[in-house]
Amino acid sequence: MSIRRLVEFDKANSQIGQSHNQTCWTVLSVEDDTFYQQTLRLALKGLQVNGKSVELISASSAAEASLILSSRDDISVILLDVVMETDDAGLRLVDTIRSIMGNNRVRIILLTGQPGMAPHEDVMKQYDIDEYWIKTDTTEAQLRSSVTSNVRTWHYLTELYNAKRSLQMLVDASRVITSKRDIKSFTRTVLSEIAKVIGVPSEGGIVCAHHSANKSLKESEVIAVSGRFQVHQANLVQDILENPDFREKSEVLSLLEKAMLSREHCFSKGFSALYFSTEDVDKRAYMICVQTPNTLLPEHITLLKVFCENIHNGFKNLALFNRLSQLAYYDLELNAPNRNWLEREISQLDDETLSNSTLVLVDVKNYAETAVMLGKRYIRSLIHSFYEALLSEFPHASAICRIDDNQLALLFLDNGGVDSKKLARLTEKKIVIDGVQHTVLSTVGEMSLKQSVDCEASEIVTTAQIAVASTREKKLNYSNFDVKTTGEIAQRQLILHELYSAMTSTSELDIALQPKINMKNGKLIGAEALIRWLKPDGTAVPPVKFIPIAEASGLINKIDLIVLEKTITAIEALSQHGLSIPVSFNVTCGELQNDGFVEEVVNSLNSSKIDPSLLEIEITETQAMEDYTIVNPILKNLRQRGIKISIDDFGTGYSSLAHITDLAATTLKLDKSFVSKLSGEDKEAGVAVCEMVLRLANRFDFDVIAEGVESEIERLALMDIGYEIAQGFYFAKPMALPKFIDWAKKRPQ
Incomplete structure (x- = not known):
């Protein structure tokens, strides 16, 4: 029996519900024929998928459907007519959904009463749809079966999408915290990223404290706070606990002590106590207390535990970094990252970030001659003042490093934050030394790392140095190397790398x-x-x-x-x-x-x-x-x-x-x-x-x-x-x- 004939059995129930119910699967019917809309509602009446009912909402035009789809993301299946306000309105809506809205999860079933307007083979080739049915040939059983299978497909894709989004949140959060190299900025960033990962609202709060073995838990030093705890102006944990506005003192103290004794993360209703130890490196331990208005869901706890692994690695790496970095990764004169640090940072970037990054090298002219003529003290002051000027002028740079006596490198992880005009002005930079103004002349090379994804970090830095040397040899002060130029330099570096291997x-x-x-x-x-x-x-x-x-x-x-x-x-x-x-x-x-x-x-x-x-x-x-x-x-x-x-x-x-x-x-x-x-x-x-x-x-x-x-x-x-x-x-x-x-x-x- 065709769907059209079902209308004869129930014409009274013509109103299709429009409410958004998350306990149901939502199907959108886009159809300008109200008679056929009723037909679809009757055909899907009582349908359940995985124990949940199917709710049908309707739109009488492609334009109306676009508004609905832009305001909600729980629609699993679209039953779409081809011919509505225009002969190809339905097909245009498919392009809008896939290309403009970027929704690749929703399943689209094309239903047409005029197959000649949209031939099956052409439509299936040209448009991202999942099924194509002719209205008069579609039975109730076929429709219910098709909707059931497509709802399940949407559910699986949505679960995958949410998992991917959660994973991306963790990746982004982990990348952000690993870029921090001092305890204050690291912990502030950790609190911010925890709030993003599990969704801590403004009425919630997070506090991080450093605990020393010879002090009590209450005497632990507060390093960073967020949310409701920011108003406490606390230096020690006891300052927060003893604040009159904080009524959960005993509950929080008990949870923190439990985490400290067990050396594990602990969770209770509304509070989480996260424990991190770097005792094997610097005899320290850190506690993070998270307050949320509601009890965390299991999936939030799972995300938090996974993220805590990265936080723990961050604390440990920070401790190791503080012990070794001054020698291995910092220039002692400037207390600035050196070439080793820059190469390590570049090597840790994922391909997408690297391809969107820019490396700028500033080569100070006449460095050796100036050092000989005016002495080491002067050249040290000059480089130090120049470095401080760069820090002030380029706060959005991910790093400003000294990679050679006369070379400084600026790493930008977002090409949109690179101001080429400002960089070009560095070729003649005025600085002040001991109250006297001096001019630092330099050669500047700006190089996109888009073509360097498959290169070793050391090769990337060397390529940039070769590029700046090329600029200097051409008697230019500034060059912005395009993809072709950097690609050619990278290719020469690749040949050199392979030649080294061939020698053995x-x-x-x-x-x-x-x-x-x-x-x-x-x-x-x-x-x-x-x-x-x-x-x-x-x-x-x-x-x-x-x-x-x-x-x-x-x-x-x-x-x-x-x-x-x-x-x-x-x-x-x-x-x-x-x-x-x-x-x-x-x-x-x-x-x-x-x-x-x-x-x-x-x-x-x-x-x-x-x-x-x-x-x-x-x-x-x-x-x-x-x-x-x-x-x-x-x-x-x-x-x-x-x-x-x-x-x-x-x-x-x-x-x-x-x-x-x-x-x-x-x-x-x-x-x-x-x-x-x-x-x-x-x-x-x-x-x-x-x-x-x-x-x-x-x-x-x-x-x-x-x-x-x-x-x-x-x-x-x-x-x-x-x-x-x-x-x-x-x-x-x-x-x-x-x-x-x-x-x-x-x-x-």
Whole structure:
């Protein structure tokens, strides 16, 4: 039997109740047909779900329904018509409920008498509804079953929502209290957050007291009060207990003593006594007394107990903090948080908070020069006054830290509280020292931490320092780094972090060999070892990405030694396969000047027992000539030991004939930029340079190699000029050692 036919049995009961009864499940019918409204009421009459009855309230339009839904959140199911004041009023209401009101819990059952206006498949795809029924086809049994299942779904979602909201309250409360670093502000915050968690009204109150082992409970020192206890002006617990307005003296004292003796939280009607001990750290105990007008519900007690775990940790951490933080986490000159403190604070932030945070670095200019010229006392006074000025000017900053002698950092956990204009004015800040006005000049960098969620705290701070250094190098005073800039810096930091890990791996960093070929007969006469980085996931990192970072960070020296070791291993392996050819590898000027480098090379050669002439070191022309007086004696030392020396990228640097004549090298490598001209429009210029380098090499008895040969045209042009040896993609790309050996065995011998 259809619902429409039910009206014939009871037309008299037309008034639908509108009262809000929390003992019932509330269903809202949105329908402009009063006849059908009556039908629905009859169909749901007497329906019970989980022992509670269903109450049906009605709205005759989408607009009326919006008003009802905005004023109450206990509606579990909506029976919604599509066509009302407009043809799509019902569908528009769905969007309003889901997108504007943000109500994703209420279940929506679409009921239509005109299915052609809203095709089933289209509506189910486009709108967040739970069921779709055609009025004339819907039976009473179907409706009651559908409402029952959707009420239960709403109930489960609501329980989950409330639990999530309670959990969020605890998370927020815990985060707030853990940010406090002195006992007064910590306990005041604890009282405030307890009131939020369990809902302590104004007529209630909370008091926190510190209890010493050598004093009675009444003599415990009151640290913080809230609510009704604020009027007592109490210094000790007995001041509250003896106040004439406080009539529950004996009850509260008994409960507090019980908690103190049992060392546990205790609860009674209207009062809770919370006990916290840090005796293992500082021989202290704390009592919190909470008064509520009504007895706490079990769920409130559960929430409070969970929160008390965080409060206990807060008291204990505070005690430990007070003992150790002055040394570990504070700058002694300013009594301000230091870099360790800042990194710890950042590491404790959840992802959402971190992504909404901003880190500002203020780099005081000419710090070292000022300290030398005016003395330590003056520079200490300057930094101290500057720090005090920041504290006064930026009270909303979560922290103001000294992370280096001349660097202060401001951490804002809410981007909305950052005043960029005020920050920019810090580049020229006037302060007063001993009654005299001074101007502090600084470089300021403001950096959003949105792109730093997956980074370590130390990397975040280092990234900010790099960003400020970049600002300073560009001769700017203030920069607000955007997402792209900080993302690029963070990416470089990530590469650096991964490179550190790769240094300890035996497989991530390896070499590839590119052959050097005699162009006249095609024979293999040597190879160059090139660094390669293959991450564990199979991703290859191009040298152009990590070599500059390695050079900037100082890791390039260690990479040079890794390449040295792997090059000698490759020479040994080639010799075992009858391929006795020299292999070259690149060395930076910094590593070449390292006192232990030559010794490292000699020891490696002695351990391997390979012929020194099979090892060749390549250094760029620019490096060789810039530090000629230092580098050339080192090259001579290596040459005397039988090791070959190549000058890489020749023709692009700062060579002079005076240096060339005395340069301790065996080979000049013609830079590929000149080789490429041989196949381009500027061929004549390319030929001229190539001829000049060849004449220079012949004049001073250097071998010469053309690098970067990529075409037959370039090969033929080089041979016409008189070049014999070359390397480049035309002959072969760099290959891993096993593949190189297989390739080399097939070459003309």
